[in-house]
Amino acid sequence: MIEVRLAPECAARLQRELRLAGSNEIGGVLATERVGELVYRIVDLSVQHRGGSFAAFWRDARLHQRFMRRFLDLTGHQYERFNYLGEWHSHPSFPAMPSPRDKQMMYELLAEPNQPANFLVLLVVKRSTSGKLEGSAHAFLRGHRPLQVPLIIEAHDGTISEVAASPRLSLRRALLMRGDSNPPPQKQRKHRWI
Numbered sequence: 001m002i003e004v005r006l007a008p009e010c011a012a013r014l015q016r017e018l019r020l021a022g023s024n025e026i027g028g029v030l031a032t033e034r035v036g037e038l039v040y041r042i043v044d045l046s047v048q049h050r051g052g053s054f055a056a057f058w059r060d061a062r063l064h065q066r067f068m069r070r071f072l073d074l075t076g077h078q079y080e081r082f083n084y085l086g087e088w089h090s091h092p093s094f095p096a097m098p099s100p101r102d103k104q105m106m107y108e109l110l111a112e113p114n115q116p117a118n119f120l121v122l123l124v125v126k127r128s129t130s131g132k133l134e135g136s137a138h139a140f141l142r143g144h145r146p147l148q149v150p151l152i153i154e155a156h157d158g159t160i161s162e163v164a165a166s167p168r169l170s171l172r173r174a175l176l177m178r179g180d181s182n183p184p185p186q187k188q189r190k191h192r193w194i
Helices: 008-021 061-074 100-111 171-178
Strands: 005-006 027-036 039-045 081-091 120-127 133-141 146-150 151-154 160-163
Touching: 005 008, 005 027, 008 039, 008 081, 008 120, 008 133, 008 151, 027 061, 039 081, 061 081, 081 100, 100 120, 100 133, 133 151
Parallel strands: 005 039, 005 151, 081 120
Antiparallel strands: 027 039, 027 081, 120 133, 133 146, 151 160
């Protein structure tokens, strides 16, 4: 099974971009370095700010192709070491797991005639209610079901931590999506005036 690692700079960039995008979905492509037999480290990623809404994201293939051409130029076209791994996008209002449409899109990308990859990875991310990065990584291989693979965030001090996706919506978001106009009240904080 493969392992996907997220460089600290990329994790910080994702956090920043997710915060700026708010409730709109955003996404891009994953540029990786192969650091082990089955270990891929995300060292750069493109970010598409347009084309997202509350519940959908439409990718701009030309934008991401330009990004990958620049990445491959910068890394000297060492395709065995540096290459395209797959796609990423956010689910700010839903669990950070691939939707049926996400899965269909990944299989369509694999089926493209000019697609040399044997497999692709989809990274789905969001900010948790506490502001931390949540996510899942799934590998897609022609003729097989998607396989969830480990997603590891590297820290600047060399420590690593596995990222997980909460499969549940918060009660507040679930009620808002259901159309309940009276979500549960927020806890009132008492202020002490001195």
